[in-house]
Amino acid sequence: MPWCEKYRPTSFSEVKGQDFAIENLKRFIQTFGSGKNAIILHGPPGTGKTSLAYAAAKETDSEIFELNASDLRNRQKLEEVLKPAIEQKSITKKRKIILIDEVDGLSTTERGGLPELLYLITKTKCPMIITANNVWDRRFSLLRQKSELIKLKEVEYKIIKDILISILRKEGLFVDNEILTSISIKAKGDIRAAINDLQTLAHTKEITIESIDERNKEVDIFNVLKMVFKGKPTKDILEVYDSVNLSLDEIFLWIEENIPAEYQGKELARAYEYLSKADVFKGRIYKQQYWRFLIYENILLSYGISSSKTQIKDGFTAYKRPSRILKIWLNNQRIAKKKSIAEKYAKHVHIGGKRALQEFAIIKQIIKSNPLIQKQLKLDDDETAYLDR
Ligand SMILES: Nc1ncnc2c1ncn2[C@@H]1O[C@H](COP(=O)(O)OP(=O)(O)OP(=O)(O)O)[C@@H](O)[C@H]1O
Numbered sequence: 311m312p313w314c315e316k317y318r319p320t321s322f323s324e325v326k327g328q329d330f331a332i333e334n335l336k337r338f339i340q341t342f343g344s345g346k347n348a349i350i351l352h353g354p355p356g357t358g359k360t361s362l363a364y365a366a367a368k369e370t371d372s373e374i375f376e377l378n379a380s381d382l383r384n385r386q387k388l389e390e391v392l393k394p395a396i397e398q399k400s401i402t403k404k405r406k407i408i409l410i411d412e413v414d415g416l417s418t419t420e421r422g423g424l425p426e427l428l429y430l431i432t433k434t435k436c437p438m439i440i441t442a443n444n445v446w447d448r449r450f451s452l453l454r455q456k457s458e459l460i461k462l463k464e465v466e467y468k469i470i471k472d473i474l475i476s477i478l479r480k481e482g483l484f485v486d487n488e489i490l491t492s493i494s495i496k497a498k499g500d501i502r503a504a505i506n507d508l509q510t511l512a513h514t515k516e517i518t519i520e521s522i523d524e525r526n527k528e529v530d531i532f533n534v535l536k537m538v539f540k541g542k543p544t545k546d547i548l549e550v551y552d553s554v555n556l557s558l559d560e561i562f563l564w565i566e567e568n569i570p571a572e573y574q575g576k577e578l579a580r581a582y583e584y585l586s587k588a589d590v591f592k593g594r595i596y597k598q599q600y601w602r603f604l605i606y607e608n609i610l611l612s613y614g615i616s617s618s619k620t621q622i623k624d625g626f627t628a629y630k631r632p633s634r635i636l637k638i639w640l641n642n643q644r645i646a647k648k649k650s651i652a653e654k655y656a657k658h659v660h661i662g663g664k665r666a667l668q669e670f671a672i673i674k675q676i677i678k679s680n681p682l683i684q685k686q687l688k689l690d691d692d693e694t695a696y697l698d699r
Pocket residue numbers: 313314315317318319324325326327328353354355356357358359360361362412441442443465473501502505
């Protein structure tokens with residue numbers, strides 16, 4: 311069973327993010343007879359229009375009497391079935407609500423059911439709820455005049471996320487927080503879409519945003535390595551790394567790791583020559599903050615490495631990920647952040663930098679748990695991210 315049906319709201323309180331519509335719908339039903347006979351709930355798909363109609367019925371202990379476009383178009387049926395149902399206020403003692411769901415679906419021809427619908431609105435003895443995605447169509451101008459209009463909003467992603475979380479809880483499943491956020495944002499207010507995405511994902515286990523992201527990154531870098539190592543060095547090769555979501559430092563490691571897999575003899579020597587020059591620029595960039603030199607590092611790593619070969623290559627090469635060096639590099643990055651945070655803290659509380667590093671485990675907790683301290687220390691984004699790890 312689709313989760314969006316399984317978890318369709320049955321009461322007003324379960325319809326999230328639509329307080330304004332709920333208030334108005336309540337009032338419309340309570341004061342029925344003193345104002346307009348129909349209310350149009352309109353807005354984008356998956357925001358709760360149909361659900362609200364059913365919730366309203368439940369909350370007021372009414373029966374839903376749903377008419378579709380073809381019921382309306384069938385004038386005879388309308389006379390036979392509908393009129394008595396409306397005019398004898400109640401047969402079963404239960405109150406009734408007439409629902410015309412998705413009025414946009416009404417045919418555009420003259421006999422499309424719209425005149426009957428308008429007639430119905432003037433005659434009805436029970437509240438009518440009409441739902442629509444787009445109510446501003448010209449052919450609905452009379453309908454708009456005869457009805458109250460209530461707009462349902464696209465639901466905020468945080469509310470969508472809460473709905474997803476509550477469904478997961480009931481299903482006894484767990485999905486990574488970041489994934490929930492990304493599904494909720496991607497849905498652009500459409501709760502049904504979000505729930506469907508979640509259900510699809512929940513059936514394909516082990517997928518996390520990070521793993522998808524990592525996988526994409528690797529596909530990219532493998533392709534790029536292929537272009538650099540095997541292809542002709544052209545001007546385009548200068549921009550080849552722009553398409554990879556990796557820093558030049560990381561790309562450097564990939565190149566370094568894989569040069570021997572592709573080049574031999576003189577090619578190999580030339581490639582290492584270019585790599586070592588790139589490394590010199592890298593050093594200057596770090597030491598002297600000459601960011602401009604990134605350009606030269608990039609030229610050497612792309613065109614330089616690519617032009618090291620004596621001829622175009624084909625065939626398949628299994629490129630390796632630079633795991634060992636990458637780990638060292640990542641670890642150094644981490645230590646660097648730890649150091650810089652410790653230094654900032656030490657300065658602030660007047661202790662030595664060494665002591666701050668020694669007691670970093672506790673200091674980290676203190677800073678982490680207090681956003682105010684983070685602000686005072688003026689931590690940058692990388693440093694804050696380090697704390698959250
Ligand atoms: N506001 C909401 N609160 C909680 N769940 C919702 C809400 N809106 C939609 N949903 C979920 O999405 C499903 C579809 O909602 P619903 O049928 O009410 O949308 P709709 O606005 O009528 O969309 P459409 O315009 O496509 O007919 C519901 O079964 C429910 O699971």
